[in-house]
Amino acid sequence: MPIEIPEVVIERLPVYARALNDLLSRGREVVSSQELGTELGVTPAQIRKDLSYFGRFGKQGRGYNVRRLLEELRQILGLERQWSLALIGVGRLGRAILSYGGFYPQGFHIVEAFDSDPKAVGRRIGALVIKDVSVLEETLRQTHVDIGIVAVPAEHAQAVIDTLVATGVHAILNYAPIAARVPANVHIRHIDPVLALQSMTYYLKAHEFAAAK
Amino acid sequence: MPIEIPEVVIERLPVYARALNDLLSRGREVVSSQELGTELGVTPAQIRKDLSYFGRFGKQGRGYNVRRLLEELRQILGLERQWSLALIGVGRLGRAILSYGGFYPQGFHIVEAFDSDPKAVGRRIGALVIKDVSVLEETLRQTHVDIGIVAVPAEHAQAVIDTLVATGVHAILNYAPIAARVPANVHIRHIDPVLALQSMTYYLKAHEFAAAK
DNA sequence: TTCTGTGAACGGATTCACAGCA
DNA sequence: TGCTGTGAATCCGTTCACAGAA
Numbered sequence: 001m002p003i004e005i006p007e008v009v010i011e012r013l014p015v016y017a018r019a020l021n022d023l024l025s026r027g028r029e030v031v032s033s034q035e036l037g038t039e040l041g042v043t044p045a046q047i048r049k050d051l052s053y054f055g056r057f058g059k060q061g062r063g064y065n066v067r068r069l070l071e072e073l074r075q076i077l078g079l080e081r082q083w084s085l086a087l088i089g090v091g092r093l094g095r096a097i098l099s100y101g102g103f104y105p106q107g108f109h110i111v112e113a114f115d116s117d118p119k120a121v122g123r124r125i126g127a128l129v130i131k132d133v134s135v136l137e138e139t140l141r142q143t144h145v146d147i148g149i150v151a152v153p154a155e156h157a158q159a160v161i162d163t164l165v166a167t168g169v170h171a172i173l174n175y176a177p178i179a180a181r182v183p184a185n186v187h188i189r190h191i192d193p194v195l196a197l198q199s200m201t202y203y204l205k206a207h208e209f210a211a212a213k
Numbered sequence: 214m215p216i217e218i219p220e221v222v223i224e225r226l227p228v229y230a231r232a233l234n235d236l237l238s239r240g241r242e243v244v245s246s247q248e249l250g251t252e253l254g255v256t257p258a259q260i261r262k263d264l265s266y267f268g269r270f271g272k273q274g275r276g277y278n279v280r281r282l283l284e285e286l287r288q289i290l291g292l293e294r295q296w297s298l299a300l301i302g303v304g305r306l307g308r309a310i311l312s313y314g315g316f317y318p319q320g321f322h323i324v325e326a327f328d329s330d331p332k333a334v335g336r337r338i339g340a341l342v343i344k345d346v347s348v349l350e351e352t353l354r355q356t357h358v359d360i361g362i363v364a365v366p367a368e369h370a371q372a373v374i375d376t377l378v379a380t381g382v383h384a385i386l387n388y389a390p391i392a393a394r395v396p397a398n399v400h401i402r403h404i405d406p407v408l409a410l411q412s413m414t415y416y417l418k419a420h421e422f423a424a425a426k
Numbered sequence: 427t428t429c430t431g432t433g434a435a436c437g438g439a440t441t442c443a444c445a446g447c448a
Numbered sequence: 449t450g451c452t453g454t455g456a457a458t459c460c461g462t463t464c465a466c467a468g469a470a
Contacts, residue, residue, distance in 0.1 A: 006460075009461090013411075014408045014411035015408065018390065018392075018408075019392065032428090032429065033430075043463070045462075046461095046462065046463080048431060049431085049432075049462075051430095052430090052432065057430095058430050060428075060429055060430045060468070061470045062470070063430080077411055078414040078417060078418035079411060079414065083414060083417070092309070092312060092314075093309075096305070096306075099305060100406075103407065106411070108410055146417055147413065170416070170420055173409055177315070179231075179254060187416050189409035193313075193315075193386060193404055194227075194316065194321070195227045196386055196402035198230070198290055198292060199224045199290070200360065200384040200402060201296060201359075202223050202290045203223075203383070203384070204384055204400075207398075245452090258440075258441055259439095259441080261452065262441085262454080264452095265453055265454065269453065272447085272448070272451085272452075273451055273452045274451050275448070275452085276452080277452090
């Protein structure tokens with residue numbers, strides 16, 4: 001049944017959840033779709049429509065109970081549980097990911113780390129010992145992880161992703177600058193600051209042209 | 214005139230450019246929309262339609278000349294020039310961004326760095342000396358930068374973004390976990406791995422449920 | 427009165443399908 | 449014959465607008 005819910009809707013829910021979290025910490029108890037929309041730069045109708053896919057969480061004439069709605073969203077998104085992740089690639093980028101403090105408090109725990117560099121393998125980072133990428137497949141067949149984080153160089157990324165998929169990983173966060181191919185039942189998100197910059201320059205160029213006139 | 218071109222199209226162009234770059238380095242001279250589409254997981258019709266907004270770059274019966282099309286796209290996107298960036302926030306994340314080697318070769322040069330921590334201010338990182346964020350506004354009024362990179366804690370991000378906008382910056386790459394508000398003539402892209410993870414867990418949850426049946 | 431929930435209308439992006447050129 | 453370029457058709461997400469509950 002959830003199959004028919006547009007993916008864009010799913011991608012907005014965490015944004016709503018984060019805003020509700022803020023509101024809650026500021027002591028706010030009730031919020032209207034109007035206010036939430038202004039806060040987030042989204043139309044109120046969109047928020048109401050998005051939420052209506054999952055239930056009727058609001059009170060007519062009042063708005064939404066912040067705590068209640070947040071809990072519903074966390075439930076829907078699976079944010080109440082903890083998720084285990086494996087990191088592949090412990091170079092500069094990988095180490096930055098490991099030391100990033102934003103995952104753990106949100107329930108995302110990196111429980112395995114792999115690299116191909118013999119100098120890195122065996123090294124300990126916090127509670128993790130870096131394993132050789134050659135044992136990636138067998139390790140993940142024994143120890144289940146929910147999500148793979150790919151932080152290897154572009155030329156190895158697709159192979160790593162294929163291995164992850166082969167071991168039954170269904171969600172991948174990819175930092176490598178490639179357009180990875182995965183089966184339809186596997187979810188992938190790309191973190192790619194260069195692509196982000198390269199699409200903005202189009203507008204900067206156009207703007208400068210207009211400004212020069 | 215470029216105003217009518219859908220933003221999604223602009224966002225796909227850098228992806229095409231990257232793929233063409235790969236093809237070129239593999240010695241490929243000609244490519245059809247079919248092949249390129251397979252490579253990228255996009256329909257051939259979409260590629261042809263996207264490109265048709267900007268001109269007629271292909272040869273019927275043959276396909277596209279890889280080098281030629283790449284050059285056209287680089288021209289359209291403004292990738293032939295160099296762009297100067299200012300980084301605000303030189304904490305752990307900011308330092309990782311500074312040490313990331315992927316920006317410079319693509320023409321993105323970080324020329325200024327700011328932080329609010331007195332211990333960081335004045336410190337030299339490579340060719341950069343970290344300035345106090347209190348001089349952000351006046352510095353950017355003197356030294357033009359094209360793009361701002363925001364890597365400050367969430368609670369300061371909107372203020373920093375407002376300052377950037379006030380000094381005439383029209384493009385922002387935001388790493389802070391907030392839904393920042395900017396005027397319509399300012400472009401912003403968000404790098405937010407936690408949001409990416411939080412939308413994938415929805416599907417993992419649904420999948421597990423289905424698998425348990 | 428206020429604000430939700432939701433069918434219906436709308437608008438915009440994707441895909442189709444084919445004419446036309448090499 | 450092969451593949452582009454592109455109007456037309458389709459699909460899908462957003463917005464409208466209003467009935468109905470508090």
